Amino acid sequence: MNPRISLCICTYNRPVDLDKCLSSVYAAHPRPNEVIVSDDSADAQPAQAVVARYPGVIYQRGPSQGLGANRNACLRAVTQDYVLFIDDDVCVEPDFFARAVSVLASLPERTIVTGYELNHRSEPVCKVTPHNPDFWGFQHVLPLGDYHALVINSTFFPAALFESIKFDEKLRYGSDEIDVARHAISCGYRIQYSEDxxxxxxxxxxxxxxxxxxxxxxxxxxxxxxxxxxEKAIVKSSIFLLLAPPKLCLALVRRTGFRGCYAAFKSTSLALRYIMTP
Structure with missing residues (x-):
């Protein structure tokens, strides 16, 4: 039996982008076995109107607590073997899910498969592949062996993974994909890259x-x-906590002048609040 796929789309005030996204999904053959849209928009009506044009899409109101919480809201509705999360400003090609089924059918157990995205922010289009994090958490290190990162818009997770882990809901935006990758690896999963x-x-x-x-x-x-x-690395985590905030401050001052100090202070204060909150 072919692997069955749940597609989860978190959306937030982007009905036009959501329409383009769903249009590409519905032009694909085969389609995912399940499509879930979780909507954090302030006004639900525009997204609901979009979803109504695509029969079979499961629509739900999101918790409006950020991307991590909205991804978890999607997971509560998932019923299939594999889960793919794509942003509402992502489009897929017609054979994307056919290629995915072929890749997934040969995967070993406890394996996450990730691909890449073609980012159209500017010309030329940029190919974004998974890069492992450096000491500071920037994903700049080209994997020469094991992958410790993923590109979430082209990543298929075994649904069983989310029986033991969830997305960190403190991560309203940013670093959620590197966090879930590290969490999965700590639970014995491996990440495999596919150019397909x-x-x-x-x-x-x-x-x-x-x-x-x-x-x-x-x-x-x-x-x-x-x-x-x-990692349970107390010394490493302590050194990071000591050095990362002044490094951030220096980087922002160089980029934006002395107002960068305030931006660094705000970011550090928020990070410390996350760390101290159970």
């Missing part, structure tokens, strides 16, 4: 300013969490 799996990402400007306020705090928190919780 890719999607097109058309980054929407909607929500970007709001998202930007969380990005650095998420990186600081997720990296500390990886060293402290997954």
């Amino acid at each position: 799996l890719y999607v097109h990402h058309y980054p929407s400007p909607v929500n970007r300013d709001e998202y930007q306020s969380y990005t650095e705090a998420s990186r600081l928190y997720a990296t500390f969490k990886a060293y402290w919780h997954y």
Whole structure:
């Protein structure tokens, strides 16, 4: 029997992008066995109107607590063997799921398979592949052996993984995919890369300013969490916590002037709040 796929789309105030996304999914053959849209939008009506044009899509209101919480809301509705999360500004090609089924059919147990995305933010289009994190949590290290990162828009997770882990709901935006990758590896899963799996990402400007306020705090928190919780490396996590905030401050000052100090302070304070909150 072919692997069965649940497609989860988290959306937030982007009905036009969502329509393009679902149109590409419904042009695919075969389609996913299940399509779930979880909507964090302030006004539900535009997204509901879009979803109504695509028979069989499961629509639900999201918890409006950020991307991590919305992904978990999707997971509560999943009933199939594998789970794919794509953003609402992503499109797939007609044979994407056919290629995915072929790859998934030969996967060993406890394996996550990830591909890449073609990012259309600017020309030329940028091919974004998984890069492992460096000490500071930036995903800059080209994997020469094991993969410790993934590109979530082209990643198929065994649904069984989410019986033991969930997305960290403190991560409203940013670093959620590296955190779930590290968590899965700590639970005995491995990540396999496939050149056959890719999607097109058309980054929407909607929500970007709001998202930007969380990005650095998420990186600081997720990296500390990886060293402290997954690796159990007390010295490493302590060194990171001591050095990462001043490094961030220096980087932001160089980029934006002295107002970067305030931005670094805000990000560090938010990261520390995440760390201290059970």
